[in-house]
Structure formats: structure tokens, C-alpha cells
Amino acid sequence: MRLILIGFGNVGQGLAQILHDKAEDLKNRHGFEAQIVGVATGSRGIIAHHAGLAIPDLLDAISTDNFDHYPYSDGLRRYDDAVQMIRETQADVLVEASPTNLNTAQPALAHIEAALATGKHIVTANKGPIARDLPHLRQLAQAKQLQIRFEATVMAGTPSIATGIELLAGCTIKEARGILNGTTNYILTQMENGLSYQAALQQAQELGYAETDPTADVEGWDAAAKVLILLAGVFGKQAQVSDLAVTGITGITQADIENAKQAGERYKLIASATPHGGSVQPVRLPLSNPLAHVGGATNAITFATDLMGDITLIGAGAGKLETGSALLADLLAIHRLRPV
Ligand code: HSE
Numbered sequence: 001m002r003l004i005l006i007g008f009g010n011v012g013q014g015l016a017q018i019l020h021d022k023a024e025d026l027k028n029r030h031g032f033e034a035q036i037v038g039v040a041t042g043s044r045g046i047i048a049h050h051a052g053l054a055i056p057d058l059l060d061a062i063s064t065d066n067f068d069h070y071p072y073s074d075g076l077r078r079y080d081d082a083v084q085m086i087r088e089t090q091a092d093v094l095v096e097a098s099p100t101n102l103n104t105a106q107p108a109l110a111h112i113e114a115a116l117a118t119g120k121h122i123v124t125a126n127k128g129p130i131a132r133d134l135p136h137l138r139q140l141a142q143a144k145q146l147q148i149r150f151e152a153t154v155m156a157g158t159p160s161i162a163t164g165i166e167l168l169a170g171c172t173i174k175e176a177r178g179i180l181n182g183t184t185n186y187i188l189t190q191m192e193n194g195l196s197y198q199a200a201l202q203q204a205q206e207l208g209y210a211e212t213d214p215t216a217d218v219e220g221w222d223a224a225a226k227v228l229i230l231l232a233g234v235f236g237k238q239a240q241v242s243d244l245a246v247t248g249i250t251g252i253t254q255a256d257i258e259n260a261k262q263a264g265e266r267y268k269l270i271a272s273a274t275p276h277g278g279s280v281q282p283v284r285l286p287l288s289n290p291l292a293h294v295g296g297a298t299n300a301i302t303f304a305t306d307l308m309g310d311i312t313l314i315g316a317g318a319g320k321l322e323t324g325s326a327l328l329a330d331l332l333a334i335h336r337l338r339p340v
Contacts, residue, residue: 001335002091004038004048004120006082006111007098008062010208011125011152012039014324015095020055022328032335038089040082040111041067042098048077048089082107086114093334095327096124097152099212102225102241105129112148116140123330125152125323131228135238147337149330150233154180154226155299157325158315162333164234164303171305173234180226180271182209182297182318183217184249188267189295191257209297209318220248220280223271227278235275245279252282260284266292 005012019026019034026032038048039058045067047053053070061069067078079085086094094115096108105128112122112129122141124130129137130150141148151161159167164176179185183204190200201218204210209217216222224246231237249269260267263284268291270283285292290312294300299317302310316322 001032001034001093001331002037002052003034003093003095003331004040004086004089004091004115005036005095005097006040006086006108007096007126008039008041008044008058009097009099010320011097011323011327012095013059013062014320014322015097015327016055016058018321018324018328026332030332030335032332034331037091038085039067040079040085040098045070046079046082046085048079048085049073049075050090051075083110083114086111086120087118091120093121093123093331095331096122096126096129097323097327098126100127100216100225102128102131102216102221105132109133112137113140116144116146116148119144119146121146121334122148123152123327123334124148124150125327127153127222127225127229130232131225131241134229134232147334149333150229151330152323152326153229155301155313155315155317156319156322157329158299158301158313158317158322159326159329160301160313161229161233162329163311163313164230168303168305168308168311171303171307173303173305175272175274175304176230176234176301177270177272177304178301178312179268179291179294179299180301180317181217181220181223181269182299182316183211183214184220184223184269185294185299186297187218188249188252188257188269191252191254192261192266196254204297207297208320218248218250220246220269223269223280224278227271227273227280230273231278235273237275239277243277245281247281249282268292268294
């Protein structure tokens with residue numbers, strides 16, 4: 001499988017690392033061999049090679065500074081424009097892992113459209129295009145018999161999307177509800193442990209959970225984007241962020257956290273999607289509620305279904321290898337459907 005990676009930050013590097021470390025295992029267990037033929041970053045270079053780029057050299061170059069440090073070989077091409085690289089590079093799948101823009105979905109949307117137009121499947125960790133434009137992108141993909149997969153956009157490799165769309169396909173899902181933002185859950189947990197808001201946010205950034213601009217996390221917009229993705233993906237309902245009631249955690253003070261603690265309760269930022277709409281709100285939960293015990297950067301989602309009752313997944317919702325794992329799961333899903 002020939003891959004183009006857009007974005008080579010935490011998530012893109014995580015996927016590259018996994019593909020390198022697990023190459024033997026993936027080949028033996030799944031007959032899966034991946035080759036990275038193009039990588040684009042926002043400010044650190046765009047390179048492609050039809051015979052494949054060496055993952056250790058990519059990781060070395062980026063840790064040194066940028067792709068100018070990638071060793072030259074015959075056939076190596078450097079670009080200024082990611083869309084041009086996507087159009088001119090033969091590949092099976094485009095992996096979109098550039099920073100999310102929840103307002104415009106750009107430039108990821110242009111990358112995805114260029115890839116679909118040139119016959120590439122899409123695997124994305126980028127929430128913007130899925131939250132805003134899933135029906136449109138599905139149409140483009142279906143017209144060319146291509147897949148668009150987005151497991152990494154909600155709860156990293158904890159399989160919320162596959163569960164909601166594929167595994168529970170025979171159930172009617174009445175609500176998907178849970179803790180969908182790791183940064184805010186981490187901050188709330190650390191504040192309960194006595195840390196200041198700022199120190200906890202800085203830790204979440206250092207640990208790689210927070211968005212490039214963490215306002216999206218703390219104001220609830222990241223969780224709201226995930227609600228839009230669940231609405232579109234699981235409930236087939238296209239909505240806009242203005243259709244949701246969204247409140248973040250910036251209004252919650254240390255005193256609020258202390259008061260809740262004294263009363264045997266905890267604040268959690270709860271996201272909800274139903275066939276009728278969605279919301280993101282801080283909620284004070286009693287300790288008898290299982291979601292109150294989901295601490296740190298961990299996420300959780302409960303699917304309330306007709307045939308199965310409630311099904312809850314608890315697991316990582318962010319992180320380098322955790323999100324890389326979701327991208328890999330989607331690549332393997334595409335691989336399983338390819339003719340041998
Ligand atoms: N910033 C997000 C979080 C990353 O904290 O959950 C995963 O979407």
C-alpha cells in the first residue's frame with residue numbers, strides 16, 4: 001500500500017514509527033506492506049519519492065529540523081505545494097494528519113478533494129473535513145469507489161467510530177454520550193489533584209494531547225467537532241457547530257472543583273449526540289456514575305442502543321501512538337477489502 005502522509009507532527013510521526021516498528025508483524029499477520037511515497041508538512045518541507053521514503057530518515061530529518069535534511073537520492077522530489085504533490089504522486093491512500101481547522105476545514109479539505117480526484121482512498125485524523133463535510137466527501141468517494149475512513153478523529157485508536165457505524169449496525173443507537181476530549185479531562189483531573197489550571201494545561205500540551213491551539217480543547221470546540229462527526233457518521237445527520245449547545249471548562253474555578261469534591265462529585269465535560277442533535281457541557285457527576293471515574297486524558301463513550309442496552313468503551317482519546325494506531329486500523333480495513 002502506497003501512502004501519502006499530510007502532516008508529520010505527533011500523529012504522522014506516530015504512524016510512521018508504528019509502520020516501521022511493526023513492519024514484520026504486519027506482513028506476517030496481515031500480508032500488509034506499506035510504503036510512504038510522499039510526506040507534506042506545513043512549514044518543514046514536502047518531499048516525495050516513487051520508490052518510497054525511508055522512515056528512519058524521515059524521522060531523523062524532522063527531529064533535526066526539516067526535510068532539507070532528508071538524504072538526497074535519484075528520483076527524490078521536493079515541492080512547495082501539498083496539493084500539487086498529492087496530484088503528482090501515485091499512491092493508494094492519503095493519510096490526513098495535519099493540524100485541524102474546525103472553522104474552514106482547510107487546507108485538509110483541499111488535500112482530501114485532490115486525493116479523491118486522483119483515485120486515492122482517505123484515512124484521516126483531521127476532524128475539520130469530517131465534522132463539516134462528510135456527506136459531500138462520501139459522495140466524491142463513492143463516485144470513484146473509494147473509501148473515506150476516520151477512526152482517528154474520535155477517541156484515537158479506541159474504536160468509537162467502527163463500533164458506532166459498523167459493529168452496532170443492526171442496533172438503533174439512541175445516544176452516544178461520553179468524555180471525548182482528553183485535554184479537558186486531564187485538566188479537570190489535575191485540578192482536583194491540586195494543580196492550577198495553567199500548569200495542568202501546560203502538562204497536557206507537553207504530553208501531546210492538546211490541539212495546536214488549545215482554545216479548541218478548553219472551550220469545548222474539539223469535543224463539539226467530535227459530536228458533529230458522530231452525528232454525521234453514526235446518525236446520518238449533518239449539523240453545524242452553531243446547532244450545538246457548547247460550553248467548555250474555562251468557567252470552572254478551583255473553588256468549583258473543591259465544592260464538587262466535598263459533595264462527593266466530579267466535573268466532567270460531557271459530549272452527547274442523538275438523532276435529534278448534540279451538546280457539550282460540563283456536568284457535575286456523582287461518584288456513583290462510572291464516567292466520574294474516567295480520569296486523566298482517558299476518554300469514554302456510551303452507546304445507548306435498542307438491542308444491546310448500553311455499551312461503553314473506555315480508552316485513550318489522544319496521543320502519538322494511540323492516534324497512529326487508529327490510522328493503522330483504517331489502513332488495514334482498506335487493505336482487507338482490496339482484491340488480492
Ligand atoms: N486535543 C484532543 C484531545 C486530541 O485533547 O482529546 C484528540 O482529538
